Amino acid sequence: MDGQQFRQWQALLELRTGVCISAERKVYLQTGLGTRMRALGIRDYQAYYQYVTEGISGAVEWSALVEWLTIRETSFMRHRPSFDCVARHLRARMSEGLDRPLQLWSVGCASGEEAYSLAIILEQLLSDSAIQRRDYGIWATDISQQALDQARRGCYPARRLGGLTDAEIHQWLEQQPDGQYQVAAALHERVCFTRLNILELAQAPIRDLDIIFCQNLLIYFRRWRRRELLNQLASRLAPGGVLVIGPGEIMDWNNPSLEPVADDRVQAYRRRESMECLE
Numbered sequence: 001m002d003g004q005q006f007r008q009w010q011a012l013l014e015l016r017t018g019v020c021i022s023a024e025r026k027v028y029l030q031t032g033l034g035t036r037m038r039a040l041g042i043r044d045y046q047a048y049y050q051y052v053t054e055g056i057s058g059a060v061e062w063s064a065l066v067e068w069l070t071i072r073e074t075s076f077m078r079h080r081p082s083f084d085c086v087a088r089h090l091r092a093r094m095s096e097g098l099d100r101p102l103q104l105w106s107v108g109c110a111s112g113e114e115a116y117s118l119a120i121i122l123e124q125l126l127s128d129s130a131i132q133r134r135d136y137g138i139w140a141t142d143i144s145q146q147a148l149d150q151a152r153r154g155c156y157p158a159r160r161l162g163g164l165t166d167a168e169i170h171q172w173l174e175q176q177p178d179g180q181y182q183v184a185a186a187l188h189e190r191v192c193f194t195r196l197n198i199l200e201l202a203q204a205p206i207r208d209l210d211i212i213f214c215q216n217l218l219i220y221f222r223r224w225r226r227r228e229l230l231n232q233l234a235s236r237l238a239p240g241g242v243l244v245i246g247p248g249e250i251m252d253w254n255n256p257s258l259e260p261v262a263d264d265r266v267q268a269y270r271r272r273e274s275m276e277c278l279e
């Protein structure tokens with residue numbers, strides 16, 4: 001792949017997904033493209049580019065190619081302090097008297113471990129006798145259909161259980177004869193997995209969220225785009241809702257409707273109840 005071809009593919013991927021592949025990761029791009037080109041018997045990057053960018057068959061091929069170009073590494077409770085922050089925030093909200101059903105959103109959920117981890121946090125919280133039981137739902141969205149298919153199956157190898165304690169594994173997952181772990185129906189029925197490209201947020205009727213959890217997705221995007229998408233996500237929070245991103249994922253961003261959550265271990269922002277306090 002010569003420099004001009006690399007730039008052409010890099011630009012197409014960024015235009016369609018927001019993901020920006022640096023020159024150091026050219027081999028990663030080549031490997032993904034090569035896999036699809038071999039499957040189709042196409043030997044030339046230019047010919048494949050033409051194929052992917054033209055007509056209906058190009059659109060179909062693009063969906064197959066995206067599966068090879070997305071990084072889907074994830075695990076349960078991947079960054080535990082962020083999940084603890086969600087639990088603390090929701091507990092405080094409920095003790096303040098919030099009594100409607102709760103709505104959460106895992107943006108860039110990959111194969112679902114993050115969304116099910118949020119469900120575990122909610123179940124733990126709502127099992128506290130001091131808290132009044134209420135309904136909740138979790139939206140989980142990703143661009144990768146393969147990741148979403150696995151998420152809906154909810155069956156994982158042991159290495160994905162990551163940050164779960166033994167007690168949590170015992171309570172929320174059941175080991176299968178093949179050694180994989182199946183999430184409990186009580187978690188499964190709470191999560192709605194849907195395909196959504198974050199660049200097409202405007203199409204998603206998901207709003208008034210109590211928690212938006214978006215980690216390890218924006219790191220692949222340019223800084224200006226991270227800021228733009230964070231502003232869009234912020235506008236989907238309910239008053240008092242919290243946006244949680246990965247620690248260090250953005251430094252130079254602030255939004256007047258949000259205030260940072262005071263906790264050095266996490267990067268999270270709470271939507272103000274109203275803008276009056278700014279006046």
Ligand SMILES: C[S@@+](CC[C@H](N)C(=O)[O-])C[C@H]1O[C@@H](n2cnc3c(N)ncnc32)[C@H](O)[C@@H]1O
Pocket residue numbers: 016017018019070071072073074075078107108109110111114141142143144147196197198199214215216217
């Ligand atoms: C590294 S995984 C992060 C998974 C999980 N949030 C975590 O922190 O463990 C990044 C995910 O973002 C998804 N992704 C990449 N570009 C996307 C886009 N434009 N819209 C939606 N999801 C995207 C990938 O398919 C992948 O599943």
